[in-house]
Amino acid sequence: MEDPNGLLAVGGDLAPERLLNAYSSGIFPWYSDGEPILWWSPAPRAVLFPAELHIPRSLKKRIRQQPFKVTINRAFAKVVSQCAAPRAQQSETWISAEMEAAYLRLHKLGYAHSVECWQDDKLVGGLYGVLIGKLFCGESMFSHANDASKIALVSLLTEFKLNTIEMVDIQMMSDHLEKLGAREISRSEYKQQLNIMVG
Numbered sequence: 617m618e619d620p621n622g623l624l625a626v627g628g629d630l631a632p633e634r635l636l637n638a639y640s641s642g643i644f645p646w647y648s649d650g651e652p653i654l655w656w657s658p659a660p661r662a663v664l665f666p667a668e669l670h671i672p673r674s675l676k677k678r679i680r681q682q683p684f685k686v687t688i689n690r691a692f693a694k695v696v697s698q699c700a701a702p703r704a705q706q707s708e709t710w711i712s713a714e715m716e717a718a719y720l721r722l723h724k725l726g727y728a729h730s731v732e733c734w735q736d737d738k739l740v741g742g743l744y745g746v747l748i749g750k751l752f753c754g755e756s757m758f759s760h761a762n763d764a765s766k767i768a769l770v771s772l773l774t775e776f777k778l779n780t781i782e783m784v785d786i787q788m789m790s791d792h793l794e795k796l797g798a799r800e801i802s803r804s805e806y807k808q809q810l811n812i813m814v815g
Contacts, residue, residue: 622658629653630718632725639746639753640814642806644787649712660800662789663809666773666781670797678763679770684733684740686771692723695730695742699756711756719755722746731772733764741765743772750782751813766792783813 624643628634630653638644638655647654671679696719700711722728727748733741741764743757752772759765773781786793789800801809 622656623654624657625655626652628655630714632718632721632727635718635722635746636727636748639748639751640810642785642810644753644755645715646710647712648710649714656787657803658788659803659806661803661806662786662793662798662800663806664773664784664786664793664796664798666784668797668799669770669773670795671770672795675763675766675770679767684735684761684764684767686767686775687732687734688772688776689723689729691732691739691742692728692730692744693720694739695732695744695758696720696756698739698742698758698760699744701758719744719746731768731776733761733768735761735764741768743768745784747781749814750780751785751810752781752783753785754787766796769793769796783809 630645635645641657642661643655643657645653646656696711696716700716719728723730728744728746730744731742732739740761741757741759743754743765745752745754747753757765757768773784786798789798
C-alpha cells in the first residue's frame with residue numbers, strides 16, 4: 617500500500633533488524649499508542665546537509681556564551697523519555713513505551729545516539745536518532761531551555777559529527793529547522809542520496 621502522505625505499510629514489529637532495514641530504505645515508524653505500527657516514507661522529504669547548516673547570528677552569540685554543557689550518549693534513555701513526554705497542549709505522544717524500548721535496543725547495539733544539553737547538571741534539552749552509514753535519522757528532540765535543542769543539533773553536526781554524518785533525515789519540515797538550513801527534496805533525490813549515504 618502507499619498513500620499520498622507517505623504511508624507504506626501497517627503492522628510488523630520493532631525488532632532491531634526490521635528497524636535498520638526500514639531506515640536503510642528510507643522508511644520509519646510513526647503511530648499513536650494503541651494503533652498498529654505504521655510505516656512511512658513521506659515525499660517531499662525534509663533533510664539537512666551539514667555543509668548547508670546555517671547558524672543565525674543570534675544563535676552563534678548564544679553558543680559563544682556556552683549556556684549548556686553538551687554531551688553525546690551520556691543519557692540516551694533520559695533523552696528518549698523526555699522526547700516521549702506529552703508537549704504543552706497535548707494529551708498523548710507518538711513515542712510509546714514500545715518505541716522507547718525499541719530505540720534503547722538500537723542504542724545498546726551502537727546504532728541509536730543522543731545529544732544532551734545540561735544546565736547545572738539538569739537535562740534541559742537534547743535529541744536522538746539512528747545512524748546508518750553516513751545518514752543520521754533524527755527521531756525527536758526536546759527543549760526545556762531556550763535554544764537547547766538547536767544547540768544539540770548544531771553540536772551534533774559541528775562538534776561530534778559522529779565521524780561520518782553527511783545527511784540528517786529530519787522527515788518533516790519545521791520552521792526552526794528550516795532556519796538552520798534544512799530543505800525538502802523529492803523522493804527520487806532522496807533515494808539517490810540514500811544510496812550514497814547508506815551504500
